[in-house]
Amino acid sequence: MVQSTAGNPLVSDEAAETAASAAPAAAGAAFVGRPRPRARGLAHGLVEDLGEKIRNQSLRPGDKLPTESAIMQAYGVSRTVVREALSKLQAGGLVETLHGVGTFVLQPRAGGVFRLDPGEIAASVDVLAVLELRISLETESAGLAASRRTDEQLVAMRQALDDFEHNVTVAGDTVAPDFRFHLQIAQSTGNPYFADIMRHLGTTIIPRTRISAIRTHEGGAPYLSRVNREHEEIYAAIARRDPESARAAMRIHLTNSRERLRMAQEAAQQKAKAEAAAAGTAAGAASSDNTPSR
Numbered sequence: 472m473v474q475s476t477a478g479n480p481l482v483s484d485e486a487a488e489t490a491a492s493a494a495p496a497a498a499g500a501a502f503v504g505r506p507r508p509r510a511r512g513l514a515h516g517l518v519e520d521l522g523e524k525i526r527n528q529s530l531r532p533g534d535k536l537p538t539e540s541a542i543m544q545a546y547g548v549s550r551t552v553v554r555e556a557l558s559k560l561q562a563g564g565l566v567e568t569l570h571g572v573g574t575f576v577l578q579p580r581a582g583g584v585f586r587l588d589p590g591e592i593a594a595s596v597d598v599l600a601v602l603e604l605r606i607s608l609e610t611e612s613a614g615l616a617a618s619r620r621t622d623e624q625l626v627a628m629r630q631a632l633d634d635f636e637h638n639v640t641v642a643g644d645t646v647a648p649d650f651r652f653h654l655q656i657a658q659s660t661g662n663p664y665f666a667d668i669m670r671h672l673g674t675t676i677i678p679r680t681r682i683s684a685i686r687t688h689e690g691g692a693p694y695l696s697r698v699n700r701e702h703e704e705i706y707a708a709i710a711r712r713d714p715e716s717a718r719a720a721m722r723i724h725l726t727n728s729r730e731r732l733r734m735a736q737e738a739a740q741q742k743a744k745a746e747a748a749a750a751g752t753a754a755g756a757a758s759s760d761n762t763p764s765r
Contacts, residue, residue, distance in 0.1 A: 513548050517556040520546075525565050525576055532578040536566065561723070562730030564697070570704050570720045595736045598678050602729040605676060606722060608668060609653065613705055613721035614714040616659035624659040625710055628652055632702055639695045650674045652702060656709070656721075678732060701727065 524530045536542070539553045546553075557574060560566045568574040616624075631652035638645045653676070657665040674680050701724035708716035 513552045514555040514559070517542075517546060517548060517552060518559045521556065521560060522563070522565060525560075530576045532576050534576045536574040536576070538573075558723070558726050558730055559734075562727045562734060564693075567697070567700065568723055570708065570716050570723065594681050595732055595739070598681050599729060599732055599736070601672070601676055602678070602725060602732070606725045606729070608665070609656070609725060610718050610722045612657050612660050612665050613709065613717040615662065615665075616656045617709045617712050617714040617717035619661045620659035620709055620712075624655060627655045628659075628706055628709065631655060632699065632706060635695075635699055635702065639699065645695055646674050646677050646680055649677050649698075649702075652706075656705070659709070678728060682732075698724075698728075 521530070521536075530536070536557075537545070539550055539557075542548075542553050543550055557566065557568060561568060561574075564577060566574050567577050620628075631648045634648035635645050635652065637643070638648065650673075654666060654669045657669045660666075669676070701720070704720040705717060705724060708714075708720050
């Protein structure tokens with residue numbers, strides 16, 4: 472019997488053995504136990520539990536996580552909960568999902584998610600709304616592109632990604648090739664309305680054009696490199712004419728973008744509340760000091 476994370480109930484020997492057999496030998500033992508129900512939901516509990524295993528090296532960089540089904544059985548949660556938790560872990564830079572291959576633990580990086588200034592909360596709300604629209608629109612766009620793209624359109628997507636990768640290396644403009652890649656996918660659907668919507672939205676669909684915190688965070692390039700790896704997953708599915716994989720890869724990419732921004736937004740809101748509370752405390756203390764004694 473393998474011990475679970477402290478505080479989590481243990482599953483039966485049979486369930487543990489089933490989960491372990493579905494996972495790589497090195498990581499199977501880490502997936503015994505289930506997160507306790509918490510006020511913020513089962514997905515949050517699963518994120519906390521898996522995140523702790525990654526931070527304490529129970530799961531090491533390069534380890535492959537078990538399948539969604541194995542995690543579901545080991546933790547007693549639904550597929551929806553598992554997918555939401557993996558999306559949050561990806562957005563936090565703890566794991567990376569390669570569609571059709573699996574989810575792997577990443578090397579820990581300093582700094583975590585980019586920091587959003589409280590002054591940019593309003594802009595982030597609007598960007599989140601656009602990302603929600605893009606998830607719906609571009610997930611289907613990618614699936615159609617995988618079925619209908621021409622060889623010439625695939626070459627154009629490849630060129631956009633090559634330009635993106637080159638510009639990451641030389642600290643050049645990555646917004647233009649990023650937009651070109653997504654627009655080319657829309658054009659490859661064969662439905663002109665997909666491309667019309669993308670052109671109407673323009674490069675403002677790219678979050679870092681609207682939020683300076685993301686542009687500042689990109690200086691070290693790890694963020695952009697991760698974004699481009701997600702792009703490569705989309706491209707590979709379209710190249711092999713696999714609509715379902717293309718849809719899944721696009722959804723992962725845009726959901727990760729949304730989750731990264733949401734996490735930064737929550738941190739900025741907490742910071743703003745703390746600053747307001749501190750200002751109120753300081754003002755109260757100053758008022759008290761200025762009250763004449765009797």
